[in-house]
Amino acid sequence: MPVRVRGQVVRIRSRPARGLPSLAVTIGDDTGSIVVVWTGRRAIGGITLGRRLIVDGVPRRVGRQLELTNPGYTLLDERRGPVQEHAK
Amino acid sequence: MKVVIAGAGNVGRHMAVQLQQSGHDVTLLDQDAGVIERHRRATAGATWAEGDGCEIDTLRRIGLADADVIAAVTGDDEDNLVISLLAKQEFGVPRVVARVNNPDNEWMFNEMWGVDVSVSTPHLLTGLVEEAVNVGAFVRLLSFAQGRARLAEVTLAPGSPAVDKAISNLGLPRESTIVALLRRDQVVVPRGDTVLQGGDEVIVLVTGDAETDVRRALVG
Numbered sequence: 001m002p003v004r005v006r007g008q009v010v011r012i013r014s015r016p017a018r019g020l021p022s023l024a025v026t027i028g029d030d031t032g033s034i035v036v037v038w039t040g041r042r043a044i045g046g047i048t049l050g051r052r053l054i055v056d057g058v059p060r061r062v063g064r065q066l067e068l069t070n071p072g073y074t075l076l077d078e079r080r081g082p083v084q085e086h087a088k
Numbered sequence: 089m090k091v092v093i094a095g096a097g098n099v100g101r102h103m104a105v106q107l108q109q110s111g112h113d114v115t116l117l118d119q120d121a122g123v124i125e126r127h128r129r130a131t132a133g134a135t136w137a138e139g140d141g142c143e144i145d146t147l148r149r150i151g152l153a154d155a156d157v158i159a160a161v162t163g164d165d166e167d168n169l170v171i172s173l174l175a176k177q178e179f180g181v182p183r184v185v186a187r188v189n190n191p192d193n194e195w196m197f198n199e200m201w202g203v204d205v206s207v208s209t210p211h212l213l214t215g216l217v218e219e220a221v222n223v224g225a226f227v228r229l230l231s232f233a234q235g236r237a238r239l240a241e242v243t244l245a246p247g248s249p250a251v252d253k254a255i256s257n258l259g260l261p262r263e264s265t266i267v268a269l270l271r272r273d274q275v276v277v278p279r280g281d282t283v284l285q286g287g288d289e290v291i292v293l294v295t296g297d298a299e300t301d302v303r304r305a306l307v308g
Contacts (some may be wrong), residue, residue, distance in 0.1 A: 057177070
């Protein structure tokens, strides 16, 4: 079931798997958090700590967390509204 | 559980029959209408669907969003990878199992492509053959938890540093544990005071980076 989540980047972790890079970004607000995994990447332009964004994807439960894999994302800027929209 | 099997070759069909007979709700997907026509009555009541598993619309049509497990077991590694990634990324399927046809491709069958469990027949067979013939070598049998834990086997050679030692004196690292001993066709449940003998087949569970130390303790 697809979801749309708005939040702030609270943690960026590198999660390599057998030598191949991937990025695990925790997005949250004071109601909770979700982990977004981008496979095959070490960094995503615009994804920095504190950045607000919206992600669109289908979550999976991994342990106690929900994870989205390679979702669509829209970077937000507080003052001007959506800055950049990235479809998959 | 709802299981989707992509690829209705021998492997997929056998899996379907086994799983359906165990009470799971199985859907078999294949692109070839001829295959479907020939086999649809011989799969214990599994549901059949025709289509290309690499297309999102096909996966949506067969209800993948409700599946608990998908097994991508076609004879084409590229297809198995694409199906796995789509299943993980677009449908959030909790468990994605994929078949590796060509062992040279095995390095790709992991989280990068949405694969939780990869199965390579040659790899499994090699492990079993090695287990049968190797004395003194450290043989990896099975890995799970996305490679974070491994089951391995060592048949203790006469010169092994572990012979005549009690398990608690082996100096095994904390991230490992001996789970069973096979001695002259008997299974021995190991305890700290069990003394190892030459010829013992030691089955050990290794997690993290402990493999080197376990190897040193059992093989030398």
